[in-house]
Amino acid sequence: MAVELPLRRLLLLHRDPALARRVRSLLEAAPEARHRVAHFTHLSDALTCLQIDDVDLVLVGPEPADADQIHAVQGLGAARPETPQLALMVSPDAGQTAALRAAGARECLPLDEADLTSWLRTMDFCLREAAISRELAEVTARLDWLVHMDGLTGMLNRKGMERALHDELARSRLSGRELTVLLVDLDDFSRINATLGHGVGDLVLVGASKRIRESIREHDMVGRCGTDRFVVLMADVAAGEAEIVAEKIRLAVSRDVISAGGQTLQTTASLSLTTVGDADLSYDEVMARAHFVLQHGKLNGKNRVSHAAAIEPGGIILPALAGPRMVRALLEDDVLEAASQPIVNLDDGRIVSREMLVRGPEGPLRRPDNLFRFCQENDILAAVDLRCLRLCAAHAREMGLRPDYHINIMPATLLQTGTEELLRALTDGRRDVTCCLEISEQQLLGDPCVLVPHVRELQQAGVRIAIDDVGFGNSCLEGLIMLHPQVIKVDKRLVRGLAVDPEMRRALSRLLRVADVLEAEVVAEGIETTDDYQILVDMGVRFGQGYLFGRPALCKAASGVPDAAEFEAEAEA
Numbered sequence: 133m134a135v136e137l138p139l140r141r142l143l144l145l146h147r148d149p150a151l152a153r154r155v156r157s158l159l160e161a162a163p164e165a166r167h168r169v170a171h172f173t174h175l176s177d178a179l180t181c182l183q184i185d186d187v188d189l190v191l192v193g194p195e196p197a198d199a200d201q202i203h204a205v206q207g208l209g210a211a212r213p214e215t216p217q218l219a220l221m222v223s224p225d226a227g228q229t230a231a232l233r234a235a236g237a238r239e240c241l242p243l244d245e246a247d248l249t250s251w252l253r254t255m256d257f258c259l260r261e262a263a264i265s266r267e268l269a270e271v272t273a274r275l276d277w278l279v280h281m282d283g284l285t286g287m288l289n290r291k292g293m294e295r296a297l298h299d300e301l302a303r304s305r306l307s308g309r310e311l312t313v314l315l316v317d318l319d320d321f322s323r324i325n326a327t328l329g330h331g332v333g334d335l336v337l338v339g340a341s342k343r344i345r346e347s348i349r350e351h352d353m354v355g356r357c358g359t360d361r362f363v364v365l366m367a368d369v370a371a372g373e374a375e376i377v378a379e380k381i382r383l384a385v386s387r388d389v390i391s392a393g394g395q396t397l398q399t400t401a402s403l404s405l406t407t408v409g410d411a412d413l414s415y416d417e418v419m420a421r422a423h424f425v426l427q428h429g430k431l432n433g434k435n436r437v438s439h440a441a442a443i444e445p446g447g448i449i450l451p452a453l454a455g456p457r458m459v460r461a462l463l464e465d466d467v468l469e470a471a472s473q474p475i476v477n478l479d480d481g482r483i484v485s486r487e488m489l490v491r492g493p494e495g496p497l498r499r500p501d502n503l504f505r506f507c508q509e510n511d512i513l514a515a516v517d518l519r520c521l522r523l524c525a526a527h528a529r530e531m532g533l534r535p536d537y538h539i540n541i542m543p544a545t546l547l548q549t550g551t552e553e554l555l556r557a558l559t560d561g562r563r564d565v566t567c568c569l570e571i572s573e574q575q576l577l578g579d580p581c582v583l584v585p586h587v588r589e590l591q592q593a594g595v596r597i598a599i600d601d602v603g604f605g606n607s608c609l610e611g612l613i614m615l616h617p618q619v620i621k622v623d624k625r626l627v628r629g630l631a632v633d634p635e636m637r638r639a640l641s642r643l644l645r646v647a648d649v650l651e652a653e654v655v656a657e658g659i660e661t662t663d664d665y666q667i668l669v670d671m672g673v674r675f676g677q678g679y680l681f682g683r684p685a686l687c688k689a690a691s692g693v694p695d696a697a698e699f700e701a702e703a704e705a
Contacts (some may be wrong), residue, residue, distance in 0.1 A: 133586070140255075141186060142169045145178045145204055146193025146220070151243075155191065156430040158248055160342035161672060173197040175204050182212045188215040189255060192237065202235045209236030214266060216258040231407050254595040284334060285341035288355030288576035293363055294415040295416060296353045301413065311408045312374045315366040316344060316402035319400045319434045328395065335390060336399055343384035348377055357419065377674050378403050379438045386435065398436040402426060407440060414549050417463065419595055420515040424460050431456075458497070462507065462516050470527040471684040475538065475655060475677045479668050485568070486531065486536040487677060488524035489684050504542075517545040522557045529565055538568045538598065538619075543583055546571065550587040558595065568596040580611040598655070602626075603643060612650060620647045623660020624678070644671065 142159075144152050145428045152171035159167040170185070174176040181187070190212070196204045205217055219237040221228060222244050229240045241251055275594045280292030288296060296556070305313045318340055326331040337360070344362055345356055347434060353365040362380075366374055385401040404426035408418055429438025461467045472486040473637070492503035507513040509595075521541055530539035539558070546554075559565040569590060573582070587597050598619035603626035622643065630636050647654045656668050659678030668676060 134389070135339070137164065137166045137336065138169060139166045140259075141188045142167055142191055143171050143178060143181060143189070144191045144193065145170045145173075145175060145196050145208070146171070146191075147173045147195050147197040148193075148639070149173075151220070154246075158251065159248055161248055162252055163488065164252075175199045176205055178204075178208065179211050180267075182208065183217070187212070187215055188259060190215055191241075192217055192222055193220045194222060194243075202231060205232060205235040205237050212625045213261065214269075216262045218254065218258065228676060246585055255603070268551060282356045283328045285338060285356050287341055287345075287362070288353065290355070290357050293353070293355035293357055293365075294548075296355065296365060297415050297418060298553075300367055301408070303367065304408075307368075309368060312366040312369045313408055313418055313422050314366060314374065314378055314381075315357075315404045315406070315419075315426050316340075316362040316364070316385075317426055318360040318385070318406075319402055324397065328397070332390065332397075336388070336397075339388045340385050340401065343388065344381050347380040347384050349386065352377075363419070363422070374405055375437065375439075378405055382435065402430055402434045403437045404429055405437065405439050414515065414518050414553060416512075416514040416545075416548055417518060420512040421463050424456065424463060428456055428460075458493075458506070459510050459512060461493065463512060463519070466518075468520060468523055470524045470687045472527070472531070472537070472687060473677055473684040474682045475675055476681045478656075478674060478676050481681070484675065485536045485538055486528070487540075487570070488518040488528050489540075490524060491686070513542065514545045514548050517542045518549060521545070521554075525558050525560075525567070529560060529562065530687075533576045535564070536566045538570055539599065540570045540572065543571055546583060546586050551586065552594065554590065555593055555595070566594070566596075568598050570598040570600040570619075570621065571615070571617075573598045580614045584614055587617075591618075603639070609646070612646065612652075616650060619651055619655060620650070620652045621655045622658055622673075627656050627658045627664055627668070627676075627678075628660065628669045629664070631661070641671065644673070 142155075144155060146152065149171065152169060152246065156169050156275045157169075159169070169191075170181060170187075172181060176198060178190075178196075182190075190208055192201055192204050194201050197588055199207065201219060205219060207578045208215075208217055213236075216238040219232040219238060219240045220243050221232075221240050222242070224240050224242060225422065232240055238261070239254050241254060280288060282289040282292075300311050318336065320535050321333065321336065324336060337356075341354075341356065341362065348354055348364055348452060349366070351367075355363055357363045362379075366377065369377075382401055382403055385399055388399045390397045390399070393609070404422050406418070406422045408421075425438050425440045429436060432438075439536060469491045470488045470606060471491055473489060475485040475487060476482060477484050490503075492498050492500065497503045497506055504513060507516045524539050525537075528539065529535050531537065554569075558567050558569070571587075591597055596618040597615065598621055599615065599617045600621045600624045602612070602620050603623045620641065620643075626636060626640055626643070630640065644654060653675060654673050656673050656676040657678060659665050659668065659676045661680065663674070
């Protein structure tokens, strides 16, 4: 019984039918495949064929009826980029071949020396290459799905929602329209897992995700952003429409009743509606605002929809007594202040840069360590840290004709914020701004390798990287080697008392040798006495900062000199 040879479907574009007959005649002798050649004289007809028929290879002759060969290759490639194109040429020269390949042709076949063996070898190569490209595209799509999708519910996961939010905010920036964020929290879900097991909890999550999908608009983005929380992004929503969708979700979720372990369980959900008008907010900032509205609404009871607009602003804020109100103030109100401290050249005392610092609201959170501890306890650390960075950068850009400044960032914020977003916050698109991003060694407790791609992107964009608080006590050698910073900032605990402590001088000397190997500048912090200053100069340290050269000054202060009592606690620390 004869074995039927595989069929290859070819599209030939050329004005002369004689060329089509010649190609068919040549390919009839192919021993390992059958070739069906569909001939078209006009590019428009060939494009129509690509839309309705399956084609394995496209052959573009030297003279289409309604276009030149290069424009024909470009048009066909745009219509079907995954289908390889071969350009047929008479006596091709190197220039013509290069132009056609640049237009999108995979290879060029000579017509005046048409050889079946070489033609088949070239077509086989292009078909195998196309098959490999399709497989790679499928694998890439699968990997993208695994990275950005939640396996249980089939929704976007946190990483996917972060990308979706970034895209939606970019579109909002262009259109000038606000984005509505709907946060859905399943009530008492931890009790379900604890009493009925995670299997029942998974059923509740799957059911809730189905109800949410059924209730939202077709073009809304939805994802699972936590164990029992879902987020819906609603762009171009009409007045009142978001409230209708939120109520539909609440009612739909409450329809699900699950029987397990002799118990009947009805699922309910609490929801919050938040409108985002600032297109420069990060994912963590947006989610922190939505979370605050949700928690504030739950104070009045669960299984309800809360609106950000319904929360009254203002009032006296007492951090120890009114945590939720302070959370909102830190995320939305003007309770943070920027300060700056000079960084000087120790050889001549000349100010070469300034470190931008942040001060919290009056009270216990005035000191940065208390402020960030409060933010960490309330799960708003990354959002507030990015807000501090924006505030300090905005003040730094007003410092002079060519501002140069240092600014602090938490490693977690660096990981969770896109490079483009950070650059926009640091420079606001200005080319005359130079800055150094300081990463605290106190925060480098995990694997520093995870920061390397983010650090390299910023360095390539012109942002210098510093490791702050070096010598604080944590092992930072791996971080210094992997991150390869341009600046190493020596912690004040390795500077204060340097003149009277020989062991401290030996430790600093070892650190300076490491910095020399890394070709990094060294900035000594906490210089308060002339004796310590002189030792640093003698040891070859070029740059420093401390009260000897200037205290941190609030940027809004006209005199530039802060109140002494304001920094008394910092001096004691």
